[in-house]
Structures are given as structure tokens and as C-alpha cells.
Amino acid sequence: xxxxxxxxxxxxxxVLIMSLVLAGAVQAEPPPSAxxxxxxxxxxxxxxxxxxxxxxxxxTLIDASLxxxxxxPIDPVSEAxxxxxxxxxxxxxxxxxxxxxxPGALSIATAxxxxxxxxxxxxxxxxxxxxxxWAATIDGAGRMWRVETEGGSATRLADGPFTAPIAFDPDGxxxxxxxxxxxxxxxxxxxxxxPATGRVVxxxxxxxxxxxxxxxxxxVAYFVSNPDGSTSVRSLGLGAGGEPLADLGAxxxxxxxxxxxxxxxxxxxxxxxxxxERGAGAARRISGGAxxxxxxxxxxxxxxxxxGTDILDLRGRRIAHMASPAVAWAGCGAGCDR
Numbered sequence: 001x002x003x004x005x006x007x008x009x010x011x012x013x014x015v016l017i018m019s020l021v022l023a024g025a026v027q028a029e030p031p032p033s034a035x036x037x038x039x040x041x042x043x044x045x046x047x048x049x050x051x052x053x054x055x056x057x058x059x060t061l062i063d064a065s066l067x068x069x070x071x072x073p074i075d076p077v078s079e080a081x082x083x084x085x086x087x088x089x090x091x092x093x094x095x096x097x098x099x100x101x102x103p104g105a106l107s108i109a110t111a112x113x114x115x116x117x118x119x120x121x122x123x124x125x126x127x128x129x130x131x132x133x134w135a136a137t138i139d140g141a142g143r144m145w146r147v148e149t150e151g152g153s154a155t156r157l158a159d160g161p162f163t164a165p166i167a168f169d170p171d172g173x174x175x176x177x178x179x180x181x182x183x184x185x186x187x188x189x190x191x192x193x194x195p196a197t198g199r200v201v202x203x204x205x206x207x208x209x210x211x212x213x214x215x216x217x218x219x220v221a222y223f224v225s226n227p228d229g230s231t232s233v234r235s236l237g238l239g240a241g242g243e244p245l246a247d248l249g250a251x252x253x254x255x256x257x258x259x260x261x262x263x264x265x266x267x268x269x270x271x272x273x274x275x276x277e278r279g280a281g282a283a284r285r286i287s288g289g290a291x292x293x294x295x296x297x298x299x300x301x302x303x304x305x306x307x308g309t310d311i312l313d314l315r316g317r318r319i320a321h322m323a324s325p326a327v328a329w330a331g332c333g334a335g336c337d338r
Contacts, residue, residue, distance in 0.1 A: 032119045032145075034152030039113030047117060049109035053090045053330070056311055056320060059295045060330040061302070062090045063309075063322050069097050069104075076304050076325040080291060083326040084126040085135065090330035092149060094135050096123035106137055108149045116152030120145065125164035125176070136174050136195070138162050142182040144174070144193060158198040163188070167214050175220065177209050178202055190222050190236070203236060213257040221245060221264075223255040231255065233264055246276050248283065254291045258298030263314065265292035265301050273303050275314055286316030295329050302327060 042048040050065040064083050068074075084094040084106075091111045097104030106123050109115035122140020128149075129135065137145045137154075142161025145154045157174075163185070166176040174193040178200060179185035190203040190212060204222065210231070212222040219237035226232060231252035233245040245261055251269040258264075264276040266283075273292045276283040289303030289310060300319065301312045309327040311320040 032154045034116060034118045034154065036116045036151055037114060042113060042115050047107065047115065048113060049093060049095055049107055049115055050113070051090070051093055051109065051111060056295075056300060058297060059300060060090055061311070062086045062093060062328050062330055063324055064093055064095065064326040064328075065324060066095055066326050067097075074325075076307050077291065080304055080309075080325040080327070083328055084123065085128050086328055086330055087128040087132050088130070088331040092128050092132050094126040094128060094137070095326075096126075098122070106135070106147060108135055108147065108152065110149075116149065118145075118147045118152045118154045120154065124182070125166040127166045127168050127174070129168060130172070136166055136168070138164065138166055138176065140182075142179065144176070146195065157195060158193050158200055162191070165211055167212075169214070170218055175212065175214070177212070190220065210253070211255060214259070215257070215261050216259050219261070221257045221261050231266070233257070235261060246278065248276065256292055256294045258294045259296045260298060263294050263298035265294045267292060273301070275301060277314070286312055286314070293329060296331070302329065
């Protein structure tokens with residue numbers, strides 16, 4: 001046998017061995033580290049999350065005091081986004097050290113002040129399961145994880161990439177937005193992920209979604225960024241798929257809906273917050289604030305204002321003000337995971 005003929009099998013074997021080694025390395029990638037803190041330990045470590053539940057009419061809101069990391073002045077928008085999600089009763093909250101793709105742990109805190117921390121590679125979104133036992137979380141690379149509320153251990157559910165928001169459907173599956181890229185998505189579709197298998201099913205195609213809200217009776221309102229710069233609100237599960245709910249016009253961002261889809265709040269860039277009530281004419285401006293979130297019953301709108309949070313009625317009258325920007329309706333977070 002010539003030298004060349006002997007070399008080829010050796011090269012093939014080397015390539016096969018290297019492939020197996022690399023595959024094993026990928027499979028053996030260690031999970032994110034986790035730690036549990038009792039209330040005293042959390043305070044001592046500077047990671048404590050203090051949660052206050054408040055009643056506004058028939059609605060419950062969560063006012064969170066989040067730990068500071070570094071000396072950078074507080075930016076209200078970034079601070080609001082650090083409060084990722086709450087359980088339906090507000091007894092569990094999911095927060096992050098630094099919103100987005102920057103390094104920062106996920107913290108899951110309970111009402112008594114204890115918490116767990118999972119060292120994910122940045123956090124984009126989270127949602128707390130109905131039974132409170134775990135939180136579905138999207139990290140800064142767009143991967144989806146199951147993070148246990150008891151010990152903080154994380155198991156990867158799906159590679160994605162996905163982006164905010166994420167929410168539990170009533171049947172226990174997860175809804176989120178599947179993107180072509182976290183950094184610069186050319187496509188963004190509503191997607192369903194089965195927690196048991198990681199199977200991903202895209203529910204829309206050919207549209208660029210900026211977000212969604214869960215509606216009553218299993219419906220979903222999703223927000224489409226159109227090529228002409230306008231934003232449309234459409235629904236799934238309330239009749240025909242893609243049924244139009246509203247056209248919000250140009251430069252509409254941070255859209256939020258009530259649970260019945262009748263009240264739609266949004267921010268128009270540089271102009272403040274508007275409310276669109278279906279069947280009640282044109283949208284009207286109610287605040288000079290930012291990032292509106294409609295209460296589940298549609299009676300109140302939460303906005304960032306004055307470095308904190310204003311609670312408004314639908315006419316824009318201020319009912320309450322919280323000094324913290326990290327406030328959410330119970331069962332909601334930055335993306336309002338109703």
C-alpha cells in the first residue's frame with residue numbers, strides 16, 4: 001500500500017475522533033451555576049429583592065425594589081425591564097441584574113425575601129409557571145431555559161433563537177417570538193414551544209412581530225411592524241387566524257392590551273402614550289410618559305413617568321404614583337405575561 005493510501009484512512013479516523021470529541025464537549029457543556037439565598041444571606045450579598053403588593057381598584061400590582069450593581073445612575077426604562085415577570089398572585093417575581101444580552105444573573109424571589117440566582121448569559125425575558133415551580137427564561141443569546149424556583153438549576157428547553165416576550169398559554173405550552181437573529185432579526189414569528197419536548201411550532205409567517213399579549217379564552221393579540229412603518233394589532237384564537245384588531249399608525253411602540261383586547265395602549269415615539277378603545281373612535285393621548293401596560297381588566301394604564309410609575313385611568317387622570325419604575329401588574333412583567 002502506498003504512503004498516500006495509508007494516510008487517507010488515518011486522516012479519516014482522526015476527523016472522526018475529533019468530531020466525537022467535539023460532540024461530547026458540546027453535550028457536556030456545564031449548565032449555568034445556581035445559588036440559593038435565605039433573606040439574610042440575600043441582604044448580606046447585596047442581591048435582595050423586596051416586593052410589595054398593592055391594590056388599585058380590583059387589580060393587584062407588584063412594586064419591586066431591585067438591588068443596585070455598580071454606580072451607574074438609574075435609567076427608568078432599563079430598571080423597569082429588569083422586573084421580568086411575576087406569578088399570578090405576585091408571590092414570585094423574576095428579575096435580572098442587567099436587562100438584555102449583557103452578563104447578568106436571573107433572580108427568582110419569593111415574598112419572604114428568599115431567592116435563587118441562575119447565572120445565565122444575559123436575560124431577555126422570563127415567565128413564571130402557573131404552579132410557581134419554574135420560570136421559562138430566554139437568555140441573551142436567544143436560548144430558552146427551564147429554571148427551577150426551588151434551587152435555581154437550569155435546563156435548556158430549546159436553542160431558538162427567541163426574543164421577548166415569553167408567556168405560558170393556558171394549556172401549559174409557551175408562547176414567544178422566534179427570530180432569525182437576536183441582534184438584527186429579519187423575521188420574527190409568533191411561536192409555540194412545548195416544554196416537555198422543546199418542539200417549536202411557528203404560528204405566523206412572513207410578518208415582523210414586535211410583541212404580543214395573551215387574551216381571554218386562549219386568544220393572542222400580536223403586534224406587527226409593517227414595511228411602511230405602521231403597526232397593526234392582530235389576533236389568533238378569536239375567530240379566523242390573523243383577524244385585525246386595530247391599526248395604530250406610524251411610530252407606535254410598546255403596545256399593550258387588556259385581557260379582552262378592547263383597550264390597546266401604545267407609545268408613539270416622541271409624543272407620549274395613547275389609548276385606543278375598539279369601537280370608540282380614534283386613539284387619544286393620555287400621558288407624556290413611556291412604556292404603557294394595560295391592567296388585565298382594561299380599567300387602568302401603567303406608564304413610566306417622573307422617574308417612577310404612574311397609574312392612570314383611561315382618561316389619563318393619575319390615580320397613584322410609585323417612586324420605583326420596577327412595577328408590574330400581578331401576573332405580568334416587562335412583556336405582561338398574562
